[in-house]
Amino acid sequence: MYKINDNYLKLQGSYLFSTIAKKVNNFKKNNPDNKIISLGIGDVTQPLVPTIINKLHHAVDEMGQVDTFKGYAPDLGYEFLRNAIAEGDYRTRGIDISIDEIFVSDGVKCDAGNIQELFSVDNKIAVCDPVYPVYIDTNVMAGRTGAYNTINQRWSDVIYMPCTTDNNFAPELPKKTPDIIYLCFPNNPTGTAITKDQLQGWVDYANRVKAVIIYDGAYEAYISEDEVPHTIYECEGAKNCAIELKSFSKNAGFTGVRLGYTVVPKELKCDNVSLNTLWARRHGTKYNGAPYIIQRAGEAVYSETGREQLKRQVDYYMNNAKAILEGLRSAGYSVYGGINAPYIWCKTPNNITSWEFFDYLLEEANVVGTPGIGFGPQGEGYFRLTAFSTYENTIEAIERIKKL
Amino acid sequence: MYKINDNYLKLQGSYLFSTIAKKVNNFKKNNPDNKIISLGIGDVTQPLVPTIINKLHHAVDEMGQVDTFKGYAPDLGYEFLRNAIAEGDYRTRGIDISIDEIFVSDGVKCDAGNIQELFSVDNKIAVCDPVYPVYIDTNVMAGRTGAYNTINQRWSDVIYMPCTTDNNFAPELPKKTPDIIYLCFPNNPTGTAITKDQLQGWVDYANRVKAVIIYDGAYEAYISEDEVPHTIYECEGAKNCAIELKSFSKNAGFTGVRLGYTVVPKELKCDNVSLNTLWARRHGTKYNGAPYIIQRAGEAVYSETGREQLKRQVDYYMNNAKAILEGLRSAGYSVYGGINAPYIWCKTPNNITSWEFFDYLLEEANVVGTPGIGFGPQGEGYFRLTAFSTYENTIEAIERIKKL
Numbered sequence: 001m002y003k004i005n006d007n008y009l010k011l012q013g014s015y016l017f018s019t020i021a022k023k024v025n026n027f028k029k030n031n032p033d034n035k036i037i038s039l040g041i042g043d044v045t046q047p048l049v050p051t052i053i054n055k056l057h058h059a060v061d062e063m064g065q066v067d068t069f070k071g072y073a074p075d076l077g078y079e080f081l082r083n084a085i086a087e088g089d090y091r092t093r094g095i096d097i098s099i100d101e102i103f104v105s106d107g108v109k110c111d112a113g114n115i116q117e118l119f120s121v122d123n124k125i126a127v128c129d130p131v132y133p134v135y136i137d138t139n140v141m142a143g144r145t146g147a148y149n150t151i152n153q154r155w156s157d158v159i160y161m162p163c164t165t166d167n168n169f170a171p172e173l174p175k176k177t178p179d180i181i182y183l184c185f186p187n188n189p190t191g192t193a194i195t196k197d198q199l200q201g202w203v204d205y206a207n208r209v210k211a212v213i214i215y216d217g218a219y220e221a222y223i224s225e226d227e228v229p230h231t232i233y234e235c236e237g238a239k240n241c242a243i244e245l246k247s248f249s250k251n252a253g254f255t256g257v258r259l260g261y262t263v264v265p266k267e268l269k270c271d272n273v274s275l276n277t278l279w280a281r282r283h284g285t286k287y288n289g290a291p292y293i294i295q296r297a298g299e300a301v302y303s304e305t306g307r308e309q310l311k312r313q314v315d316y317y318m319n320n321a322k323a324i325l326e327g328l329r330s331a332g333y334s335v336y337g338g339i340n341a342p343y344i345w346c347k348t349p350n351n352i353t354s355w356e357f358f359d360y361l362l363e364e365a366n367v368v369g370t371p372g373i374g375f376g377p378q379g380e381g382y383f384r385l386t387a388f389s390t391y392e393n394t395i396e397a398i399e400r401i402k403k404l
Numbered sequence: 405m406y407k408i409n410d411n412y413l414k415l416q417g418s419y420l421f422s423t424i425a426k427k428v429n430n431f432k433k434n435n436p437d438n439k440i441i442s443l444g445i446g447d448v449t450q451p452l453v454p455t456i457i458n459k460l461h462h463a464v465d466e467m468g469q470v471d472t473f474k475g476y477a478p479d480l481g482y483e484f485l486r487n488a489i490a491e492g493d494y495r496t497r498g499i500d501i502s503i504d505e506i507f508v509s510d511g512v513k514c515d516a517g518n519i520q521e522l523f524s525v526d527n528k529i530a531v532c533d534p535v536y537p538v539y540i541d542t543n544v545m546a547g548r549t550g551a552y553n554t555i556n557q558r559w560s561d562v563i564y565m566p567c568t569t570d571n572n573f574a575p576e577l578p579k580k581t582p583d584i585i586y587l588c589f590p591n592n593p594t595g596t597a598i599t600k601d602q603l604q605g606w607v608d609y610a611n612r613v614k615a616v617i618i619y620d621g622a623y624e625a626y627i628s629e630d631e632v633p634h635t636i637y638e639c640e641g642a643k644n645c646a647i648e649l650k651s652f653s654k655n656a657g658f659t660g661v662r663l664g665y666t667v668v669p670k671e672l673k674c675d676n677v678s679l680n681t682l683w684a685r686r687h688g689t690k691y692n693g694a695p696y697i698i699q700r701a702g703e704a705v706y707s708e709t710g711r712e713q714l715k716r717q718v719d720y721y722m723n724n725a726k727a728i729l730e731g732l733r734s735a736g737y738s739v740y741g742g743i744n745a746p747y748i749w750c751k752t753p754n755n756i757t758s759w760e761f762f763d764y765l766l767e768e769a770n771v772v773g774t775p776g777i778g779f780g781p782q783g784e785g786y787f788r789l790t791a792f793s794t795y796e797n798t799i800e801a802i803e804r805i806k807k808l
Contacts (some may be wrong), residue, residue: 001614002583003524004674008682011689018479018688043475053468056697057461063661066794068662071447075422106510106692108588113690117545121406137689141521179406255475256696259466270408278412284422285415285541286517288510291698292660293460356689390470 007143015277016133016374020358027084027362037397039324039385040368042188042343044253048297048318048389051311052252053301059293073289076280077104077261081172081295084302085261088317089246095233097263101276103283104298106290108218108247108261112137113221114286115214115243115262119180120279126178128158128171130189130375130382132216135182138139162378164192169336169345170194173201177209183232184216186223187377190345191321191337191386196229203232206241212268213242218260221251221314223340243275250388252301254312259290259298270375317342321387327398328385342387345372357383365400411547420537420778424762431766441801443728444772444787446592446747448657450720450794452701453713456656459704463697470499477693480684481508481665485699488706489665493650499637501667504679507687508702510694512622512651516586517542518690519618519647519666522682525585530563530582531574534593534779534786536620539586539696557781567594573740573749574598577605581613588620588638590627593779593788594749595725595741600633607636610645616672616679617646622664625655625718627744643669647679653724654746656705663694663702686699720730721746724798725791731802732789746791748778769804 013019020040028036045390057146057269062068076082082099090097105111116125127135136158136249137147139292154160159178169192183202186193204318215232223230232238244263248254264276290298300306300382321338328335334347346369348357354371361367361383372382388393417423424444432440439620452460466472480486486503494501509515516538520529524548531539540562543549549559558564563582565575571598575587587606590597610617619636627634636642648667652658668680694702704710732739738751743751750773758775765771765787776786791798 002527002616002674004677004679004682005522005524008522008685009677011685039475045470045473045475047470047473048467050468053464056464056467060457060460063452063460064454066451069449069451069657071449071657072445072659082641083459106695109692110690118409118412120409123406134689141686141689184410212406253473255474255692256473256477258695259693261406273408273413275408278408281412281415285538285545286514288513288659288662291510291662291695293697294695 005141007141009257010148011137012148015111016370019374020368020370023358023362024368031187034366036362036366037389038136038368039389039394039397040370042250042386042388043255046253046313048151048257049306049313051303051306051309052297052300056293056297063293070292073292073295075284076100076102077289078292084299088302090231090233093230093234095231097265101263101265102296103264103279104290105260105262105287106258107249108216108245108316109134110261110336111245112214112216113166114282115245116142116144116180117282118275119212122159123179124159124176125180125182126161126184128163128176128184128187129160129377130163130372130379131182132184132188133375135214159205160376163187163192164325165380168192170198173205173208178211180213181206181213182216183213184218186219186228186341187337187373188219188341189343189370189379191223191341191343192345193228193340195225195227196234197227199229199232200235203235203238203241207237211241213243215242217244218247219341220248221310222318222342225320225340226338233263234267240268241268243268248298248301251314253313254297257294257297259294297345316391317387319367320389321389323391323394324385324387324398327402331402338387344385344387346383346385348381348383351381354380354383354401361401364404365397367397367400409518409545411545414552415541416552423778424772424774427762428772429764438770440766440770440772441793441797442772443793443798443801444774446654446790446792447659448654448792450657450717452657452661453710453717455707455710455713456701456704460697460701464698467697477696479688479693480504480513481693482696482699487700488703493524494635494637497634497638497692499635501669503636505667506670507665507666507668507683508694508699509666509691510662511653512620513538514651515649515664515666516620517684518617520546520548520584521686522679524617527583528561529562529584529586530565530578531586532567532588532591533564533781534561534567534776534783535586536588536592537779541619542548550641555702562598564780566780567591568603574602577609582615584616585615586608586620587617588622589625590632591741592623592745593747593774593776593783595628595745595747595748597629597632597744599631600638602641603633603636607639607642607645611641615645618631619646621648622651623745624650624653626722626746628722629744632744637667637669643671643674647672652702652705655718657717658701661701662699663698664727690740718784720795721791724793724795727795727798728789728791728802732804735806742791748789748791750787750789752785752787758787759783765805767800768808771801771804
């Protein structure tokens with residue numbers, strides 16, 4: 001008789017954004033005339049830019065002609081896209097990443113979830129608290145997290161690195177030594193960033209204790225300050241200890257287009273085993289590549305006109321971030337992030353809980369945000385707002401909050 | 405210090421089609437003027453049909469307008485596509501599958517690789533021999549297959565079900581009881597099918613021993629005989645024991661478009677745990693949906709004009725299959741399959757090995773096929789040819805083989 005993977009049964013509740021969707025749908029049902037504005041889930045609202053639309057049309061036409069039709073893609077992704085990535089995201093920054101260190105995928109969420117498969121089940125992970133839930137949940141499913149403690153809301157075998165006002169939301173080196181360290185900067189959910197020097201400290205630490213860093217750089221396009229690194233490979237020694245995950249979701253509005261990539265440097269080895277080879281094997285065995293037309297759209301992101309159009313899109317969202325930051329500050333809220341990231345991390349008023357604040361904003365202002373507690377116990381008393389709405393809705397939402 | 409998942413190190417050699425690609429590239433380098441015809445990898449050659457191209461253009465335009473732009477897709481896939489699937493693939497056959505039992509994905513290879521995550525590591529799998537390598541390799545990676553025996557080329561903890569001329573390539577119920585049974589009909593690689601009565605025997609067996617069937621129906625569109633079932637849910641009791649994997653790759657030419665779906669019926673439970681709920685949780689946590697524009701292309705597959713155009717495409721490939729079958733038979737080869745599937749399973753002449761025949765055909769006829777041994781020890785002495793080339797190339801390849 002077959003048995004299920006009972007690690008799945010250890011998962012706590014349903015996925016954060018599903019819970020929010022249910023609450024919002026319920027409110028809508030009871031208040032059909034209210035206009036709800038969502039600054040909740042980190043989903044973009046601006047359409048794909050013209051250069052990308054043109055490239056998509058062209059690629060669709062190619063798929064309709066026998067001479068240009070494309071079947072299965074190369075395992076790692078088309079070279080035209082990997083060349084564009086190697087050049088646009090690395091070589092122009094003076095970093096040499098070869099195209100066979102780049103693995104094109106359908107997004108960071110998948111890669112962040114799948115990458116843990118390369119490691120032993122008894123490896124210990126370290127995560128920031130608060131943190132993007134996917135890092136933990138996928139390790140729960142793999143049986144790597146031990147038992148859940150409902151009192152302190154923590155897993156027994158996970159090392160938590162608190163990110164609070166005390167450390168300016170920059171995690172400190174953990175006291176217990178981890179094997180796998182998940183870092184995301186600019187950070188989701190706090191919207192804060194760390195400097196290149198701070199990141200170098202993590203790289204040095206990982207190399208010293210022989211840990212591997214899973215570096216999620218999904219929000220890199222939003223960096224505005226010079227001292228914030230655009231890739232972990234700006235740090236010396238990073239190729240020996242770090243895997244970098246990148247997304248097209250937030251820099252190019254691809255949340256519904258689905259494209260990302262992962263860099264696994266050839267220098268990254270565990271004893272003599274190359275992690276690049278392992279990841280290549282996983283790609284070849286369990287994945288069949290991103291769609292050709294989507295990979296062409298990704299290529300357009302790196303074209304000159306693509307870059308110009310996307311810079312304006314990022315500026316548009318960061319203008320929203322500024323409006324949120326300034327609006328909430330003027331209303332007396334303590335707010336963080338929003339300078340190098342499209343997220344604003346807001347302290348709840350009067351120390352009410354995150355979910356209380358969620359319900360309050362939903363009911364009184366018809367504004368949806370994300371409760372900080374959904375990202376971990378240290379997120380309690382915080383609230384995440386995103387800059388991804390339209391400008392008009394962002395302004396209206398902030399005005400409503402200011403009036404409360 | 406971190407450690408890798410050393411199950412990966414147990415994987416045998418590289419993935420079959422990578423090895424073939426290397427051999428072919430090597431031959432090309434040494435014989436740049438020879439025209440190689442590939443009847444090897446099961447990749448389609450005909451362009452997307454006009455109805456699908458139109459739908460793709462329309463969806464691309466939607467992504468370029470703020471009012472119609474789509475961000476993150478619903479976890480299970482858009483309802484318009486799941487409705488089309490439920491209606492087109494099930495309800496029209498008198499089978500009731502609800503849309504929340506359908507999970508849209510980026511293809512059968514991913515789903516076939518990922519589905520094993522739902523089950524305990526100590527579950528025992530049964531596979532046909534020969535078999536699509538993904539079923540085994542993904543279980544090797546998960547640590548479910550025991551040790552590899554290089555002499556008999558078998559994994560110690562895997563139950564093999566030989567498919568040979570003795571049983572007309574229809575596997576018999578295994579002597580040892582498995583927990584998870586992988587079945588693929590019409591079959592890759594043998595191109596053969598089983599009747600509804602035969603499949604009902606498997607469903608009854610699975611329900612009796614409380615095993616789960618992973619049913620890969622990727623080649624369903626090629627069924628031409630009445631007694632061959634189009635879905636496992638035609639069998640009584642299948643909803644209690646079977647998960648069905650379906651692809652758009654072969655019926656609609658989506659190998660480079662990437663779309664598939666998996667059906668996990670709500671009745672499918674292990675004790676009281678619903679596998680539908682587990683798979684939904686996996687989708688929500690590790691996946692972000694197929695691209696919107698691709699899901700719209702999938703919807704077009706079920707439209708009236710889409711069906712008509714795709715029927716002609718399937719007929720085109722099956723005409724190739726007929727040419728291969730008849731050509732090889734007239735040349736004295738023993739051939740199987742090719743009636744309900746786009747694959748022809750050919751006995752090698754004079755009992756030479758599969759790889760010997762591969763090299764022989766490559767060198768003497770410049771024709772590429774797939775060595776049967778790549779699919780398992782019972783595939784030794786066989787060779788797979790696909791009907792997915794153009795008609796002209798198929799005819800030329802068969803003429804070359806006939807001349808040898």
